[in-house]
Amino acid sequence: QVQLVESGGGLVQPGGSLRLSCAASGRIVSINDMGWYRQAPGKERELVAVITSDGTPNYADSVNGRFTISRDNAKSTVYLEMSSLKPEDTATYYCNGKLFGSNGRGYRTLEVWGQGTLVTVSS
Numbered sequence: 001q002v003q004l005v006e007s008g009g010g011l012v013q014p015g016g017s018l019r020l021s022c023a024a025s026g027r028i029v030s031i032n033d034m035g036w037y038r039q040a041p042g043k044e045r046e047l048v049a050v051i052t053s054d055g056t057p058n059y060a061d062s063v064n065g066r067f068t069i070s071r072d073n074a075k076s077t078v079y080l081e082m083s084s085l086k087p088e089d090t091a092t093y094y095c096n097g098k099l100f101g102s103n104g105r106g107y108r109t110l111e112v113w114g115q116g117t118l119v120t121v122s123s
Contacts, residue, residue, distance in 0.1 A: 002026035002103055002112055004095045009117030016121070017083040022095030022114055024076040027102040034071055034078040034098075038091035038119075045094065049080060063089075085121045092116040 008020040024031060035050035049059045049069040057069045068081040078095060095114035101107060 002028060002099070002101045002110060004097055004112050004114035006093065006095045006114040006117040009093060009119045011120045011122065012085055013123050014085060014087060014121055016085050017081070018085065018119060019082070020080040020093055020095075020117060020119075022078045022080075022097075024097055024099065024112070027107075028076065029100045029107060031073070031076060031097055031099040033096075035096045036069065036078070036080045037094045037096055038089075039094070039116075040088075040091040043091075048093070050096075051078065082119070085119075087121050090119060090121045092118050 003026055004022050004024050006020060006022045012018050032053050033050050036048040037045050038048050039045040047060055048063055049057060049067055051057045051069045051071050059067060066084045071078045094116045097112045099110055101110055
């Protein structure tokens, strides 16, 4: 079973920093874009940042300059370094991966989501 597992969420004070990690595992041939989304209570899920297979990042305006996305292809892992955190960054953060792999019914293009990790920014 192809899966993404996030880690690194928690409680942090405004202005603080946090690092999220997301590791892909399973029958994976290749991973294309990997990204981070977030969903705050009562709001829709939104894109935070995405990174292509060759390492090109793209950020939402709300986090540009404060967050940094990176990936380690050898470890099939994507990271999100968050700094200068604000209360409005509070949300559940989800990892997303577009990849070529198998969930038991042959190999095909898959879009996989992690289970989410909660980030709370509060004093």
